[in-house]
Amino acid sequence: MALHINRVTPGVVLAAGLAVFLTGCGSTPKPVIGQSVAQISPELGQEMFQSAPVGTAKLGPADVISITVFREPDLSVTNATVDADGMLVLPLIGSVHAAGSTPGELASLIEHKLANTYLRDPHVSVSISSIVSHKVTVEGAVTDPGIYDLLPGTKLSGAIAMAKGPSRVAKLNQIAVFRQSGDAMYVARFDYNAMEAGTMIxxxxxxxxxxxxxxxxxxxxxxxxxxxxxxxxxxxRL
Incomplete structure (x- = not known):
């Protein structure tokens, strides 16, 4: 899942933020929160946030999925675990490489294999039961810092909640999110109270x-x- 971000100097970012502030509430688009974005507002930085809906999450080792083959219960599998090599063993077709695929891509692969061996025009759906190959780190002034499983679609506020919220000594306007994109590292800063109030992404x-x-x-x-x-x-960009 690529992150497309143009390099932005702090001066340009500050100027953009000041311009948005000076336009006033009347002409500034109402902030749209997280995955509910319907139309991207570049001046709010929303093009910087690419959501990961469940259907587009990449599978990895230890993830648990369920596979349904329409009208073929004997070929359907509930709570199958992707092994350390990224493989699944399925009825009739044997080993299938699942790691690195989205649920939709894996469903298409299974349909192709079934069509070549057993069924005519098979229909397969893949759903995620548990995804543990994705991690996020929460540290600093939170009650329970650590590394947490990241479910598709989890927002910043959700990760903070997993860490049991900010501690009493937290500076609520100093939340930094570091994100690796290729060889570059990016950082963005957020305000906890503003997110809670719905005035910040x-x-x-x-x-x-x-x-x-x-x-x-x-x-x-x-x-x-x-x-x-x-x-x-x-x-x-740092």
Whole structure:
């Protein structure tokens, strides 16, 4: 799932944020939150957030899926686990490579194999029961920092909730999300209260995202860094 982001200098980002602020509420598009985006608002940085609906999540080892072959219950499988090599063993067709495929892609592959061996015009659906190959890291001023399973469509607020919320010493306007895209690292800063109020984008996370919740207990270097990241929810290349 590629992340398409143009390189943005902090000065340009700050200027864009200031321009949005100065236009006033009357002409600024109403913020649209997370996956409910119907029309992308570039001035809100929404093109920077690519959601991962369940149907487009890439499968990986240890993920659990269910496979339904229409009108063929003997060929259907419930709660099959992708093994460490990324494979599934299915009735009649044997081993199938599942890792790296979306549920839709895997369904098409199984349909093709069934059509070549057993069924005429098979119809297959694949649903995710549990996806554990995707992880997100939450650290800093949260109650229970750690590495958490990332379900498709999980938003930033959801990851913070998994970490049992901000701690008492958290700086609520200093949430940094780090995201790797190819060889480059990007960062965006968010405000917890603004997300809760619905006035700031609550972004859909991607596998591998790292969330750092600011606190005065962080090193001075971290505090200085978080203060310099523009607070407009737009990823900036480091």
């Amino acid at each position: 609550d972004p859909v996370l991607q596998p591998g995202d790292r969330i750092v919740f600011g606190t005065s207990a962080l090193s001075q270097g971290w505090q200085d860094f978080l203060r310099t990241v523009p607070l407009i929810g737009v990823f900036t």
